[in-house]
Amino acid sequence: MKIFLTGKNGQLGYQLEHDLKKSHEVIAKDRNALDLINTQLIEDTIYQVKPDLIINTAAYTHVDKAEKEKDWAYQVNALAPKALSDSAKVLDIPIIHISTDYIFDGSKKIPYVEHDKANPLSVYGETKWKGEEFVRQNPKHFILRTSWVFSSIGQNFLKTIFKLAQEKNLLNVVDDQLGSPTSVKTISKAIQTIICHLENKNNFDAYGTYHVTSGGETNWYLYAKKILDTLEFLKIEFKLKKKDLHPISSSQYTQDAKRPKNSRMNTTKFKNTFMVEFPHWENEVENTVSQIIKNLN
Secondary structure, eight states: OEEEEEOTTSHHHHHHHHHHTTTSEEEEEOTTTSOTTOHHHHHHHHHHHOOSEEEEOOOOOOTTGGGTOHHHHHIIIIIHHHHHHHHHHHHTOOEEEEEEGGGSOSOOSSOBOTTSOOOOSSHHHHHHHHHHHHHTTSSSEEEEEEOSEEOSSSSOHHHHHHHHHHHOSOEEEEOSOEEOOEEHHHHHHHHHHHHHHHHHSTTOOOOEEEEOOOBSOEEHHHHHHHHHHHHHHTTOOOSOOGGGEEEEOGGGSOOSSOOOSBOOBOOHHHHHHHTOOOOBHHHHHHHHHHHHHHHHO
């Protein structure tokens, strides 16, 4: 299968290119090779490549900066996916698009399901929701909502805590936002499962929106504590003592963009459709911390 992949230098794009090129032809583009502001260029590129599948992992992810850079966020998170999806529709091919828990307001007391009403609190969430709506105009779409994404490369919460643990004597972390930290490897395996079904099942038509997150749930404070516990278990020296990691409320931590208090998402639909289970977030954190340490050596 010939796969057109955007966001090749991002956490997920990097992992996907690594995984998919083992058995597929992957045309992967970064922001330098494919200007996401130029929708005509996007469409022209797709028509030239003529892929069998488009995977869009590219996004404007600076959640707080998006409050001041709304137009830029809208171009990347909404209009670029529209151009990709429109092109896919013309070619009659599927598109896999990555979305986010931030399309919800977090007021629900239990995990969100796919048909729950969107009510984003931030520009980032709003532009990602608009992107979803545009992608749905192509009937052959998979929208995968995920949350709290991490890996051993790029910028993410796990790597930030890893770094701060070496530098800080005291650290405050929010404890009133719930979610499921999700490894890029988990998302990559989910996408590989979709591709396998597309290739091997005639008339496969289980298109739609799905939630893909690691198993289990936590808050940012307990997530940070797990990272420190893992460093301790691996006998890695770090400056920050666990007693000096303190929980605080979101109201005590000022940010430009509002975050949903509840980012938990029900993954039953994906599991039942594709007959898979997702690993627990704690196991994935342990594996990723080990990989970061290995990369340093």
